[in-house]
Amino acid sequence: MASFRKRHPANVPGVFFVDRTCIDCGACEWLAPETFADLNGLSRVTRQPANEKEHLRAIISLLSCPVGAIGSRSTQDFSLAVKNLPEQIDDDVLYCGYHSSKSYGAASYLIVRPQGNILVDSPRFAKPLVKRIEELGGIAWMFLTHKDDVAEHERFHRHFGCRRILHEADLTEDTCNVEILLKGDALQSPLPDVRIVPVSGHTAGSCCLLWKDTFLFTGDHLSWDPKKQALTAARATCWYDWSEQIRSMKRLSGLRFEWVLPGHGVRCHLPSFHMAQEMEKLTDHMASL
Ligand code: SF4
Incomplete structure (x- = not known):
């Protein structure tokens, strides 16, 4: 308080x-x-x-x-406000609110889908939020973009029985029991309508989740700088390897998407052709740093 x-x-x-x-x-x-x-x-x-x-x-x-x-x-x-959280961003993608100090206040998201909802990263296990998520159909899967934003994953797993997805390179003692481990740097689809892109750099096992070729959940790999009106990646908070992060960003540039939904930083929505141009500008800029 x-x-x-x-x-x-x-x-x-x-x-x-x-x-x-x-x-x-x-x-x-x-x-x-x-x-x-x-x-x-x-x-x-x-x-x-x-x-x-x-x-x-x-x-x-x-x-x-x-x-x-x-x-x-x-x-x-x-x-x-309680009724408004999670808050719709677009289509079936919602922003959860209730940030957790355990992830340094990272944002988390809920994808509402008939085959089972996906929670992207962990909000605080706040009772009003848990109740609203129950009303929205619970959580079947929990995608963890990287090791820093896992917060209260265990409580969500125990309460909703959701299966957690994390890259093996980001496993820690806290997450050693996650159900689905991603490996390597190839694009993978643990669920038929979901594509996961390993984007090593910010951490060794950072990953983005792409849904409907529209929504890209980026963890701490990529966000929007509202002052510069440009996509941005933070070298100062690159904990693993900046050259790797540049390589990962180039791989991501080949994909079509319209939304960047980050853990930290500001989200953005651009037409896909405009997003592709911004991605190109960003990779050039990153290489110059
Ligand atoms: S910046 Fe974050 S920690 Fe500070 S007041 Fe705003 S929400 Fe709270």
Whole structure:
């Protein structure tokens, strides 16, 4: 729970505030950009919500903050925000909210499909979210993009009985019991309508999941830079091998997709031809760094 005494001095006055426990995961800044922004590595309230829509985005941010750093000075009604999570992105793809501090606040997603839903990376095991996922048909599979964003995978596995998918190069003591291990760097389809692309680089076993040739779930391999209006990959957080990450990015460039849905960073939606151009620009840029 956020503490008003620990609030960031740069917050504008008003109902919502961010305290100094913020870990700068960036989630609130893309969830409610009209309200939150980064200042020297800490998020703060730059403008109080001015209408119902902005107010709802602020409440969703408050619920989703992995460390409870967002506070409100008055009692809030959370029911609408709780009902809105998971939140539809497009078609049957939903954003879960409720980020976990165990994955440094990474975003997670739910793919709703008749053959069984797929959870992409692990949100917090929050009761309201679990209940909503039950109402949406539960979880049959859990795809883990890489070892950093597994968070509460075990609790989701135990509760929903979902089978977990992870690349063997990213196995740790915590994930040694996952059910399906991916191997090598070839494109693979553990489920008929799902393609998984190993994208070694950020970690040795990072993978992306491609669904319907439209939605690419990228973990920490690839995201969107809203300031530069360009795709981006972060060299500063490349924990394994930058040259590998460039090679993986080139492999990914050969695929058709419209959405980039990252763990950390901002998502983007572009026509596939435009996305292909952006991917080409990014691989050239990465090679120049
Ligand atoms: S969601 Fe929470 S931890 Fe993440 S940037 Fe916002 S205030 Fe900080």
